[in-house]
Amino acid sequence: MNKEKVVLIGNGMAGIRTLEEIIKREPSRFQFTVFGAEPHPNYNRILLSSVLQGDASVSDIVLNDYDWYERNQIELFTGDAVVRVDCRKKEVWSASGIKRTYDRLIFATGSDPFMLPLPGAEKEGVIAFRNIADCESMINAAKSYQKAVVIGAGLLGLEAARGLLNLKMDVDVIHIADHLMDRQLDSDAGKMLKAELEQQGMQFHLNKKTVKINGHKRVKGISFSDQTSIKADLVVMAVGIRPNVQLAKQSGLKVNQAIVVNDYMETSEEDVYAVGECAEHRGIVYGLVAPLYEQGKVLAEHICTNTSNEVSGYKGSIVSTKLKVSGVNVFSAGAFRDQDETKSIRIHDEFAGVYKKLVVKNNQVVGAVLFGDTNDANRILSLIRSGEDISAISKAALFPSETNDSSPSVVATMADEETICGCNGVSKGEIVCAIKEQGLSTVAEIRQCTNASRSCGGCKPEVAELLALTTGTDIMAKPEPLCGCTELTHEAVVASIREMGLSYVREVISVLGWKSEEGCSKCRPALNYYLGLISPLDYTDDAHSRFVNERVHANIQKDGTFSVVPRMYGGVTNPEQLRKIADVAEKYNVPLLKVTGGQRIDLLGVEKEKLPNVWRDLGMRSGYAYGKTLRTVKTCVGEDFCRFGTQDSISLGIEIEKKYEGLNTPHKVKMAVSACPRNCAESGIKDVGIVGVEGAWEIYVGGNGGVDLRSAELLCKVETNEEVMETISAFLQYYREQATYLERTSHWIERVGLESIKKVIFDDSIERAALIERMEMALSRHKDPWTEIVESEEKQNQLFEKKKIAVKQGGGM
Ligand SMILES: Cc1cc2nc3c(=O)[nH]c(=O)nc-3n(C[C@H](O)[C@H](O)[C@H](O)COP(=O)(O)OP(=O)(O)OC[C@H]3O[C@@H](n4cnc5c(N)ncnc54)[C@H](O)[C@@H]3O)c2cc1C
Ligand SMILES: NC(=O)c1ccc[n+]([C@@H]2O[C@H](COP(=O)([O-])OP(=O)(O)OC[C@H]3O[C@@H](n4cnc5c(N)ncnc54)[C@H](O)[C@@H]3O)[C@@H](O)[C@H]2O)c1
Ligand code: SF4
Ligand code: FES
Numbered sequence: 101m102n103k104e105k106v107v108l109i110g111n112g113m114a115g116i117r118t119l120e121e122i123i124k125r126e127p128s129r130f131q132f133t134v135f136g137a138e139p140h141p142n143y144n145r146i147l148l149s150s151v152l153q154g155d156a157s158v159s160d161i162v163l164n165d166y167d168w169y170e171r172n173q174i175e176l177f178t179g180d181a182v183v184r185v186d187c188r189k190k191e192v193w194s195a196s197g198i199k200r201t202y203d204r205l206i207f208a209t210g211s212d213p214f215m216l217p218l219p220g221a222e223k224e225g226v227i228a229f230r231n232i233a234d235c236e237s238m239i240n241a242a243k244s245y246q247k248a249v250v251i252g253a254g255l256l257g258l259e260a261a262r263g264l265l266n267l268k269m270d271v272d273v274i275h276i277a278d279h280l281m282d283r284q285l286d287s288d289a290g291k292m293l294k295a296e297l298e299q300q301g302m303q304f305h306l307n308k309k310t311v312k313i314n315g316h317k318r319v320k321g322i323s324f325s326d327q328t329s330i331k332a333d334l335v336v337m338a339v340g341i342r343p344n345v346q347l348a349k350q351s352g353l354k355v356n357q358a359i360v361v362n363d364y365m366e367t368s369e370e371d372v373y374a375v376g377e378c379a380e381h382r383g384i385v386y387g388l389v390a391p392l393y394e395q396g397k398v399l400a401e402h403i404c405t406n407t408s409n410e411v412s413g414y415k416g417s418i419v420s421t422k423l424k425v426s427g428v429n430v431f432s433a434g435a436f437r438d439q440d441e442t443k444s445i446r447i448h449d450e451f452a453g454v455y456k457k458l459v460v461k462n463n464q465v466v467g468a469v470l471f472g473d474t475n476d477a478n479r480i481l482s483l484i485r486s487g488e489d490i491s492a493i494s495k496a497a498l499f500p501s502e503t504n505d506s507s508p509s510v511v512a513t514m515a516d517e518e519t520i521c522g523c524n525g526v527s528k529g530e531i532v533c534a535i536k537e538q539g540l541s542t543v544a545e546i547r548q549c550t551n552a553s554r555s556c557g558g559c560k561p562e563v564a565e566l567l568a569l570t571t572g573t574d575i576m577a578k579p580e581p582l583c584g585c586t587e588l589t590h591e592a593v594v595a596s597i598r599e600m601g602l603s604y605v606r607e608v609i610s611v612l613g614w615k616s617e618e619g620c621s622k623c624r625p626a627l628n629y630y631l632g633l634i635s636p637l638d639y640t641d642d643a644h645s646r647f648v649n650e651r652v653h654a655n656i657q658k659d660g661t662f663s664v665v666p667r668m669y670g671g672v673t674n675p676e677q678l679r680k681i682a683d684v685a686e687k688y689n690v691p692l693l694k695v696t697g698g699q700r701i702d703l704l705g706v707e708k709e710k711l712p713n714v715w716r717d718l719g720m721r722s723g724y725a726y727g728k729t730l731r732t733v734k735t736c737v738g739e740d741f742c743r744f745g746t747q748d749s750i751s752l753g754i755e756i757e758k759k760y761e762g763l764n765t766p767h768k769v770k771m772a773v774s775a776c777p778r779n780c781a782e783s784g785i786k787d788v789g790i791v792g793v794e795g796a797w798e799i800y801v802g803g804n805g806g807v808d809l810r811s812a813e814l815l816c817k818v819e820t821n822e823e824v825m826e827t828i829s830a831f832l833q834y835y836r837e838q839a840t841y842l843e844r845t846s847h848w849i850e851r852v853g854l855e856s857i858k859k860v861i862f863d864d865s866i867e868r869a870a871l872i873e874r875m876e877m878a879l880s881r882h883k884d885p886w887t888e889i890v891e892s893e894e895k896q897n898q899l900f901e902k903k904k905i906a907v908k909q910g911g912g913m
Contacts, residue, residue: 103131106403107192107202109182109347111136113145113555114376114392115208116164121400123172129404132174133200135192138231139179139658141166146389146523146556148235149424152263158232163554166648167621179659185351187369204403207348207359207367207374211341211387216251220313226335229260238336242267245333249273249322251310253280255423257338258297262425264336265301272303272330274310274322276339284421284432288448289455289471296428296453305330343378343385358385363413365399375399382416389523389555391417420481420522422474422558431474434467434484435459442466447499456499463491465498475510478562482518511565520562523555528566535570538615541587543567548584583622585614590840594630603635605645621647626841629728632764633836636878649726653885654711657704662711664690664703666720667761670735670753670773671699677720684717696725698732698770712896715886722886724762728842730769733757734782738775738792747792749775752821756790756828762882765832766839766848770805784812787845788828793817797824801831801857802849810846813854816862830861830868833875 106122108115111134119132136142142164150156169176177194184193185205193199213228215221225245227237238260241248248264250257253275261271275282279290280297294304309325313335323329343358354360354368358380365373365381375395377387386392398414420433436459438444447456454472458465458480465483470476476499483490483498490498511520516529534540534549543564547553553560581587588596593612602608605627609619619627624645632639643651654662668677681701685693691705700723706714715722724731735753739745753773760769772781775792783789785805789812791798796819803812815831818824834857839848849857861868889895 104129104203105201106130106132106204106206107200108132108134108206108208109185109192110206110208110210110376110378111138111140111142111176111178112208112210112376113142113163113389114210114396115206116142117393118206118208118375118396118399119172119174120164121397122403125400125404127172132172133202134169134174134176135180135182135194135198136176136178137181138233139660140232141169141176141178143232144555145231146424148229148232149259149263150557151232151235152229152238152260153266153426154263158235165621171618182347185347185372187351187353187372190371203371205372206399207353207372207378208376209344209347209378211343211377213337214340214342215337216310216339218310218313220315220319221337223313223315223319224317225315225319225333226313226337228337229256230341238264238334239267241334242269246270247272247331248334248336249330249332250336250338251322252276252338252340253304253306254283254338254340255281255421257336258302259424260336260338261297261302262300264334269334270303271301272305272332274305274308274324276307276309278307280304281423281430281432284436284469285430285471286436286438286457286469289430289432289457289469292453292455292471293423293428293430297425300425300427341377341387343380345378348374348378356380356383363398363415364402365395365414366402373399373403381414384416386417386419388419388421390525391419393524418481418484420477422477422556424556424558429470429472429474431470431477431480432468433477433481434465435461436467436469445495445498458498460490463489465490478514478518478520478522479510481522482515485519511562512569520566521550521552521555521559523559524551526550526552531563531566532570535567539587540567541571542581542584544580545584545587582626583620585609585616585620585623586612588612590626590630593627594634597630597634602631603639604631605642619645625650625728629764629766629841633878636874636881650728652708652711653722653726653889654706654708655726659705661705661707663725664706664711664714664718665696665700665723665725666718667723667757668700669757670733670750672735672750672754673701680718680720684714687717688714696732698723698725699734700732712890716890721761721884728767729765730757730760730763730771732770734770734772734786736774736776736780738773742775742780744778745775745792746794747775747797749773749781749790749792752790752797752824753781755821755825759825759879760828760832762884763832763836763879765836766841767844769832769845771828785809786812788812788831790824795819797821799824799827799831802846802854804844804846808844808846813849815854815858826868826872827861829875830871831857833871833878834861836878837871837874 141162144161144163147156147161151158180194180196182192183195191199191201213230227234246269248269249272250261251274253273261273264271279287280293281290310322311325312323313319314321319332319335321329321331345355345358348359349355358378359367359374361367361374361379361381365375367374376392394417395414418434423430442459442461445458457469459467464487468480514528518528520526520528520531531546531550531552538549540546540549546563553563582590582593596612602611605624608627625647628642628645649655656662685703688710690703694702694704696702733753733756735749738749739747769787771788772783772786773790774781774783777791783791783800785803789800789803796817798817799815800812801815804810835845
């Protein structure tokens with residue numbers, strides 16, 4: 101039977117949540133196609149603030165990785181916006197010319213940041229804060245510039261300002277109103293917030309209207325209507341958002357401020373729906389995820405049930421917000437402004453820095469502002485939502501955290517129907533039920549099962565507390581399981597594989613009772629690694645359990661093309677290799693040739709289907725620039741050419757690279773050999789770094805030159821190249837066997853301590869010999885992947901032919 105075709109325009113938070121909700125109800129009824137204008141899989145936009153503030157990396161905030169799309173047979177086009185829709189013919193076209201027909205079409209195009217139309221707004225260094233690219237621009241600007249100006253002291257502007265402070269910039273915040281967060285706070289709370297943020301280092305300019313951006317090519321400053329001006333090397337505009345409705349308008353949909361929808365998210369056109377920030381429901385456009393997720397749920401139910409009678413429909417939401425700046429507790433909900441017909445209950449303790457206000461209308465709480473202590477936020481939100489008559493409720497019961505000294509646990513006193521996770525609308529009762537019925541024992545499992553804590557993450561402490569209360573355990577003491585599919589830790593899984601002689605990924609999943617039959621993108625690569633480690637001679641690598649880069653043996657780039665990095669042992673090349681590379685670059689129109697930090701040449705921008713031919717023409721071995729394996733062995737010129745060299749670093753580097761290339765390791769491994777302590781090959785920041793000293797080699801381990809910069813530690817000093825090779829074998833094999841999958845040597849050494857490693861690889865000669873033997877066994881299986889692929893038509897068809905269901909563009913897993 102032909103599946104119903106659902107096309108989604110917008111690969112963002114609301115759209116993809118809607119697909120998740122549909123798949124939960126009807127896993128195989130629909131064939132989905134997703135177009136996303138951004139070159140990324142679906143990510144958590146909310147946590148861009150955490151990325152900017154240095155608390156998360158871009159890869160941490162991916163909500164659905166490429167494997168999720170593949171697993172659910174979702175055709176994904178990233179970096180490819182839909183530019184035309186014909187609602188009559190039920191067709192959509194993308195910018196790159198792709199056409200799809202649909203049975204149902206969902207608009208989830210979100211919003212664009214509002215850029216003040218000021219003279220000079222087009223200058224370099226004037227940006228918004230909406231996506232990964234903006235976040236990266238700010239992080240890069242902070243490396244070269246000092247003075248940042250944020251225009252707009254709303255939620256976004258203040259979170260951006262905190263991030264820029266963390267990036268060590270001087271931050272001025274320009275605000276048009278007389279108090280901060282005027283759309284969320286009253287003036288008392290706004291003033292308290294200002295004082296707190298000034299203490300953190302922000303400088304505020306209130307009641308200021310920006311009229312001009314100054315500078316030539318790049319911004320140099322901004323001028324105000326009162327004839328004053330300030331300097332700026334970077335200007336971030338955070339003055340609100342505008343629904344992205346251009347395409348909808350062109351397609352003939354009814355649009356006011358946003359795409360007009362009814363209670364079932366139906367637009368004015370048949371079988372066309374809208375969710376998220378691009379939708380206007382009963383005259384309201386929302387800009388926070390909680391209402392958007394509610395809309396997604398309603399739309400999923402509507403699409404799955406086919407009849408509106410069975411679905412209650414979306415009735416609108418009462419929104420609440422919290423500012424995500426550490427050290428500041430601010431909460432705002434509902435109609436928080438004082439009106440003629442409202443009265444308020446306030447607590448204002450200037451000594452303690454606490455302010456609480458409940459706005460009451462007809463004996464019902466309709467809005468609230470909390471500053472300094474937001475413990476009562478969930479309770480107050482429940483009161484607003486339920487519309488309960490509060491005339492009989494005492495003040496103590498309205499603000500329990502004010503009076504209840506003996507029971508600090510707000511979570512314990514919450515009623516079951518009260519919401520713990522505002523973003524995802526998950527109540528205390530639902531979480532308790534999931535913990536009990538499904539035997540959940542970590543916050544990660546609760547997140548996977550209920551979505552609680554999956555968005556802003558602000559409710560994590562409450563979820564953790566509720567877990568502890570429900571299970572009666574100290575969850576902090578409980579070791580983290582391998583992933584949400586199991587309660588077993590990495591160590592327990594490895595022990596079971598060994599004891600039970602398990603030999604392939606599906607067998608582990610089934611025998612060890614995984615909660616998901618398929619496993620997930622976290623456990624499958626780990627199991628594949630552990631199985632290969634335990635049975636190096638018998639195990640057949642499971643390509644489907646590898647990250648996308650390792651599966652296609654190339655590094656996927658931001659624009660969906662791939663990079664090709666051939667091996668150059670020890671960073672040494674010759675005219676023949678260079679000629680081949682040049683010929684290939686010309687023949688395939690490679691847009692960029694780049695010398696890498698690992699001393700080899702990167703051919704960037706190669707299309708996926710061209711990869712086998714490129715490698716065939718190169719005839720060189722894979723540089724594994726994409727794998728959890730040995731990447732490079734960087735070398736300095738050494739004794740033959742350098743007047744300081746005391747050793748032959750190049751020969752040793754080449755010998756090491758030839759021996760360990762292709763070895764599967766828990767994470768990538770980088771090495772270097774320098775022929776004297778001047779360390780030109782940067783041996784001090786490598787996983788294994790060798791340094792020549794008079795008549796000997798020093799071996800350093802656990803260095804890292806990336807985000808977590810760490811100096812390598814001295815492991816030992818040896819005299820001969822043979823001893824270097826033996827020591828590397830013992831060290832690397834011990835790392836392979838003891839570290840958990842995706843643990844770098846630096847983190848592993850920090851966790852277990854270098855002395856404990858030395859004890860095994862130096863003090864226990866039997867264990868050292870056994871480690872070296874097991875390393876030899878593992879190395880004996882290695883074959884160059886590209887040599888195999890160019891010889892096998894079947895592999896080429898499997899991996900590189902243009903497929904209908906394909907991840908079209910984007911980077912990483
Ligand atoms: C830094 C930051 C922090 C935030 N913090 C919070 C918070 O703490 N709490 C909260 O509730 N909310 C927060 N938000 C708001 C929240 O992220 C948004 O409300 C939410 O992401 C909106 O979801 P959406 O799917 O409607 O839009 P989006 O997530 O913006 O997704 C829309 C997607 O559609 C794509 N698109 C647009 N047009 C086309 C086209 N023609 N073809 C294909 N694709 C297209 C866009 O590129 C975009 O990727 C924050 C936002 C930002 C920027
Ligand atoms: N923690 C959170 O919940 C969070 C965090 C970030 C973003 N967001 C969401 O992202 C969206 C964008 O956030 P936002 O802060 O840009 O929107 P916003 O509308 O909440 O705030 C914009 C602020 O800019 C001010 N402003 C307007 N024009 C100005 C001007 N010319 N000069 C100086 N100030 C001016 C306004 O007074 C307002 O306070 C919103 O939907 C917001 O809810 C939420
Ligand atoms: S590390 Fe020493 S030997 Fe090697 S290039 Fe630098 S100075 Fe010369
Ligand atoms: S409150 Fe935002 S994730 Fe739970």
